[in-house]
Amino acid sequence: MQDAAARLAALEQGHVPLREEQRQQVLRLGQDLRAVWHHAAAPEALKKRLLRTVLHAIVIARLPQASEHLWRLPWQGGVHTALRVARHMAGKHGRATARNVLEGIGELSKVCRALPMAATLNRLGSRTGTGKTWRAHRVVCVRYH
Numbered sequence: 844m845q846d847a848a849a850r851l852a853a854l855e856q857g858h859v860p861l862r863e864e865q866r867q868q869v870l871r872l873g874q875d876l877r878a879v880w881h882h883a884a885a886p887e888a889l890k891k892r893l894l895r896t897v898l899h900a901i902v903i904a905r906l907p908q909a910s911e912h913l914w915r916l917p918w919q920g921g922v923h924t925a926l927r928v929a930r931h932m933a934g935k936h937g938r939a940t941a942r943n944v945l946e947g948i949g950e951l952s953k954v955c956r957a958l959p960m961a962a963t964l965n966r967l968g969s970r971t972g973t974g975k976t977w978r979a980h981r982v983v984c985v986r987y988h
Contacts, residue, residue: 876893879893880893896919897918897919898916898917898918898919899917899918899919900916900917901914901915901916902914902915902916902917903915906927909930909932910929910930910932911927911928911929911930912927912928912930913925913926913927913928914926914927914928938972938973939972940971940972940985941969941972944964944969944970945985947964947967947969948960948964948982948985948986951963951964952986956979957979957980957982957983957986958979960977960979960982961977961978961979961981961982962977964977964982965977971985
């Protein structure tokens, strides 16, 4: 018990209260957190610090449905938020080539080779699963897999 009291006293000594001007500035920023978060000059380190300031923890529970997780976010003020987040299934990821593009490659492979296929896909505005433009080698790799 004395150890906890000593740690609490040490924390209180390190606490520097905000001046009224600083307090008002923080309150204004809090009113428009979205603008602060998306501001071009806001570095990732600042965003992480903001999250650590307002979030108590992030608790992730696996739901019986294998396709999603339940995230519980207890905020510093006592409010809790629950989010359902889709899980990546085994062998699935966000970098997959769209199904309609794969079907197009299948159809085009009946009438042309990889280079004209790549040119056609690029003209149609299609991208690979990683967002790159099509090249003959990429078409060949997709057809192989």
